[in-house]
Amino acid sequence: MQYFTDYSTNSYIIKNNSALNDRVSARYPVRLSTYYANLITRTDDAIWKQCMPDDRELDDDFQSADPLNENSLSPIPGLIHRYPDRVVLLVSNRCPVYCRFCMRKRLVGSGDAPMSDNALRTALEYIAAHPEIHDVILSGGDPLMLDDESLSGILSGIRAISHVTIIRIGTRVPVTLPSRITPDLCSLLKKFHPLYINTHFNHPDELTAESAAACALLADAGIPLGNQTVLLKGVNDSVETMRRLMTGLLAHRVKPYYLHQMDLVQGTAHFRTSVRAGLEIMQGLRGHISGLAVPHYVIDLPGGKGKVAVLPDNVEIRGNTLHLQTYTGERVTYQDIINPQE
């Protein structure tokens, strides 16, 4: 356990005693990796806010712990089947850092046991019995908190099912515990191609030499890297921060994939911005920075209705005439001309 800091003795944390709220940590576990704790440069900076307990986590009992109905969309414990052709497998409920805004706050850190062998076998049988499933997403918790052997067992089990084309792993390890990305881990993962990794950077201060090295190892193993960012009030809700984050990710060979509107999850309300604020940020990205660096801004609808991409309102269609707004704010009309021969 040399990787982890006991948060009660961490010097950053004892500076602010109110953050050491036992009532908060009794309900929502607190954990930090030494690496991530060392990225904190002052109380209340962007790293601090993401990982330090806050009294406000206990203030919002009006929100649901599971607004996306993941529990009821689980035909098998630990398997979420919401879209026809892809499933999520919750293979671990541990993470190097328990993010205070986590959408699975109800699950993470609750006991340290990964999915049991029995639950895993049942989940694999379910996937094998559903030929329409082409894409299996390992999530949690953090799948890379499993040891190499357990991970290899799970990946082999999935690869033995011929109708599964791609495997994805959702992990924050490159951000919060980059030393977990070892050459051994990469040689293991590359046996299971096509395998994609989506990581989770939220702030440019997380783009360090260590995280760059972790991403480079994964990319060199032929693993396409994507990133999911959560829009967080007081952490990354400005155009300037998002531009630095998204372009910095490209320099790490990571393609920004989603920018998530904060889910309506109990205990996280103090992090939520308005959707309008998110759209203004998107307007500040498209055209201003490389198109490769622009993620899709998505709202994951309550009730498990799925993710919907939302776009700045820059098109109005009147008959065959489109009124468009460019990235500089200029208004332009465009004729939508179709071949009269057809």
Ligand SMILES: *Cc1c(COP(=O)(O)O)cnc(C)c1O
């Ligand atoms: C987000 C999500 C997926 C994957 O969605 P993509 O848009 O394909 O990335 C699959 N299942 C569930 C339950 C999800 O929440």
Ligand code: SF4
């Ligand atoms: S790493 Fe992901 S799953 Fe773990 S606490 Fe953070 S957001 Fe939640």
